[in-house]
Amino acid sequence: MLKKRSFSILYIVSFSMLLLISILMAFFIPSKKGNAATPVPNDTQIISLFDFPFVSFLPLITNQNLLPSNEYVLLGWNDLGMHCYNRDFRDLAVLPPYNTLWAQVIRRGDPPQIVTNNITVEYSFPNNTYSVGKSNFWTYAQSLFSLPEPLPDNIGLTGKGLSGEMDVNVDHFSADGIPLTEFQDSAPNTPYPYQLAEIIAKDLNTGQELASLTVVAPVSTEMRCDNCHFDGGVENIATGRVETNILTLHDNENADEYPIGHTTPLMDRRPVLCAECHASNALGAPGVSGIPNLSRAMHDKHKEIVPDTQEGCYNCHPGPTTQCLRDVMSTEHNMTCIDCHGGLEEVSQNPNPWLNEPTCSQSGCHTDITQNQVLYRNSTAHDGIYCAACHDSSHAIAPSNQVNDGIKFIQLQDSPGPLSKCTVCHITQPEDVDIHTIQ
Numbered sequence: 336m337l338k339k340r341s342f343s344i345l346y347i348v349s350f351s352m353l354l355l356i357s358i359l360m361a362f363f364i365p366s367k368k369g370n371a372a373t374p375v376p377n378d379t380q381i382i383s384l385f386d387f388p389f390v391s392f393l394p395l396i397t398n399q400n401l402l403p404s405n406e407y408v409l410l411g412w413n414d415l416g417m418h419c420y421n422r423d424f425r426d427l428a429v430l431p432p433y434n435t436l437w438a439q440v441i442r443r444g445d446p447p448q449i450v451t452n453n454i455t456v457e458y459s460f461p462n463n464t465y466s467v468g469k470s471n472f473w474t475y476a477q478s479l480f481s482l483p484e485p486l487p488d489n490i491g492l493t494g495k496g497l498s499g500e501m502d503v504n505v506d507h508f509s510a511d512g513i514p515l516t517e518f519q520d521s522a523p524n525t526p527y528p529y530q531l532a533e534i535i536a537k538d539l540n541t542g543q544e545l546a547s548l549t550v551v552a553p554v555s556t557e558m559r560c561d562n563c564h565f566d567g568g569v570e571n572i573a574t575g576r577v578e579t580n581i582l583t584l585h586d587n588e589n590a591d592e593y594p595i596g597h598t599t600p601l602m603d604r605r606p607v608l609c610a611e612c613h614a615s616n617a618l619g620a621p622g623v624s625g626i627p628n629l630s631r632a633m634h635d636k637h638k639e640i641v642p643d644t645q646e647g648c649y650n651c652h653p654g655p656t657t658q659c660l661r662d663v664m665s666t667e668h669n670m671t672c673i674d675c676h677g678g679l680e681e682v683s684q685n686p687n688p689w690l691n692e693p694t695c696s697q698s699g700c701h702t703d704i705t706q707n708q709v710l711y712r713n714s715t716a717h718d719g720i721y722c723a724a725c726h727d728s729s730h731a732i733a734p735s736n737q738v739n740d741g742i743k744f745i746q747l748q749d750s751p752g753p754l755s756k757c758t759v760c761h762i763t764q765p766e767d768v769d770i771h772t773i774q
């Protein structure tokens with residue numbers, strides 16, 4: 336007993352000294368914050384700590400296990416490595432603002448246990464609390480999605496807002512369809528793709544906080560259709576806006592093929608949802624039969640126009656500035672979109688876009704590891720822990736080159752990831768096994 340107490344006193348003393356050193360360092364060492372290569376928002380303390388040259392101090396300062404309540408661990412991630420939406424919805428919509436966070440709660444122990452009962456998980460975006468005014472989506476949502484009522488301000492298509500409670504889904508929690516924009520409250524005119532969510536697990540009965548985590552919600556409008564569809568660009572069309580140039584071209588090329596019930600020229604019935612006619616699994620939209628799905632139409636049409644390179648893909652996927660591919664395979668092994676997805680022709684042939692995607696073991700890559708689901712994002716290992724809980728989402732596979740992606744791993748353990756420290760979940764260091772072999 337006595338021993339334990341003197342240990343904790345020692346602990347507090349050394350912790351305070353570390354804190355003191357950190358504060359002193361903050362005064363004397365200029366921060367590298369905000370350089371061009373890794374734009375970081377200036378609103379989280381963790382980021383400024385991260386900028387210290389003595390990164391090894393970090394885990395001691397931010398490690399969640401130092402918090403008084405370490406009975407639970409909260410893991411969180413985004414379902415996709417990037418969520419794209421249109422910058423302007425006046426004329427057309429490819430994708431609405433629609434972000435999705437996932438979380439798992441683990442009760443620490445020997446063995447640890449995944450739990451969903453009697454627990455709630457809340458999410459919020461401390462520096463991104465509203466979307467109306469940052470996007471005109473709410474002006475056009477009812478018409479675009481044929482909604483019976485106007486969409487309430489700052490509420491997305493599934494009824495979720497920018498803060499709220501996640502839903503329980505068997506073994507995890509999720510908040511689907513958060514209408515997040517790429518604009519922080521503190522800089523509402525500067526696109527910033529790596530927004531930070533704060534998620535908190537609480538005891539359902541007492542409301543007591545059990546664990547928390549800072550998770551990236553990636554979001555971008557960087558679709559550079561304007562690289563080609565500018566006024567006077569493709570087919571010399573000049574209507575004053577990129578979107579209307581595209582709709583005019585589409586009418587010129589296809590109006591005689593518009594299906595029954597959809598025959599009015601697109602220019603005369605704006606705003607137009609592409610998925611009204613072209614099926615899109617991203618929206619669960621069945622489209623009109625006989626018309627190619629949106630992925631096929633777009634990739635097939637542009638295949639000889641856009642080169643089969645990462646720069647080519649970045650014409651429409653975010654993008655030369657956003658650099659949505661930021662994962663360890665791109666930074667350490669120079670892998671590009673084409674290595675995993677193939678070129679535009681191959682993508683256009685996908686029989687089930689969005690639901691049939693690359694796997695980790697394809698093309699003789701990680702043949703020792705099998706996904707137990709078709710999609711990486713749905714796969715689990717180590718007795719039900721999502722691959723993405725430890726590795727993060729596709730395109731951000733840890734360690735990512737984005738500082739924000741690393742924050743949660745620093746909070747959980749002593750490195751930017753993947754989650755490799757066994758005692759984050761196990762109380763006693765378990766027997767040394769391959770983490771993937773426990774199904």
Ligand code: HEC
Nearest residue numbers: 558559560562563569581584585588589636640641650651
């Ligand atoms: C690298 C240049 C380039 C980029 C970038 C580009 N396009 Fe195109 N797009 C073209 C060209 C060229 C055509 C016309 C091809 C033709 O005339 O056969 C075209 C055709 C189209 C068509 C008409 C297809 C048809 O036959 O009806 C649509 C719609 C379209 N693009 C939408 C887009 C959208 C949306 C984006 C951005 C997400 C985009 N394009 C980005 C070059 C580009």
Ligand code: HEC
Nearest residue numbers: 427589592593597607608609611612626627632633635636
């Ligand atoms: C009213 C229904 C309708 C809507 C809405 C619509 N399209 Fe189309 N689209 C068509 C039809 C019909 C074709 C011709 C299909 C074919 O050639 O088999 C077509 C062709 C295309 C093609 C060329 C495909 C190819 O391989 O030649 C592209 C690209 C395309 N659409 C993109 C879009 C985009 C982007 C939007 C939203 C801005 C959109 N479409 C909205 C009906 C529609």
Ligand code: HEC
Nearest residue numbers: 615617629630633637641648651672676678679685688689
């Ligand atoms: C001309 C614009 C354009 C270019 C260039 C482009 N994409 Fe796309 N891509 C789109 C659009 C639009 C969607 C959304 C389709 C939907 O909503 O279903 C999409 C969706 C996808 C998807 C998800 C749907 C699916 O088919 O599984 C993948 C994967 C994809 N693109 C990969 C690529 C890769 C890899 C490249 C470069 C080799 C590329 N794209 C280049 C416009 C483009």
Ligand code: HEC
Nearest residue numbers: 415416648652660664670671672675692693710711712729
């Ligand atoms: C290391 C392999 C890898 C690379 C490199 C890669 N992707 Fe993917 N991509 C995946 C996997 C795996 C998925 C499926 C993820 C899942 O289950 O949701 C995916 C899914 C997608 C999707 C569908 C939406 C989603 O996230 O599930 C799009 C769009 C996409 N990739 C575009 C791209 C583009 C554009 C690039 C290059 C800038 C790229 N990918 C590079 C592996 C890769």
Ligand code: HEC
Nearest residue numbers: 695701704706714715716717720721722725753754755770
């Ligand atoms: C409990 C955490 C955890 C889970 C769950 C997990 N992994 Fe891992 N994974 C790790 C760790 C830790 C490593 C070792 C990383 C290192 O050596 O830097 C690793 C390594 C890997 C590697 C690289 C292996 C190699 O050959 O170097 C791949 C690929 C991989 N995991 C895929 C997956 C897939 C796919 C899933 C889901 C089916 C998954 N992992 C689930 C923690 C996890």
Ligand code: HEC
Nearest residue numbers: 445446447448449718755756757759760765766767768770
């Ligand atoms: C994200 C939390 C998490 C991490 C990190 C983690 N585990 Fe586990 N581990 C679990 C869970 C959950 C179980 C399943 C317990 C059960 O249901 O029996 C488990 C079970 C095990 C088991 C079998 C049951 C037991 O306790 O003997 C072993 C062995 C094991 N883990 C080893 C490891 C090793 C080694 C590491 C680090 C390389 C590790 N684990 C990291 C959560 C984790």
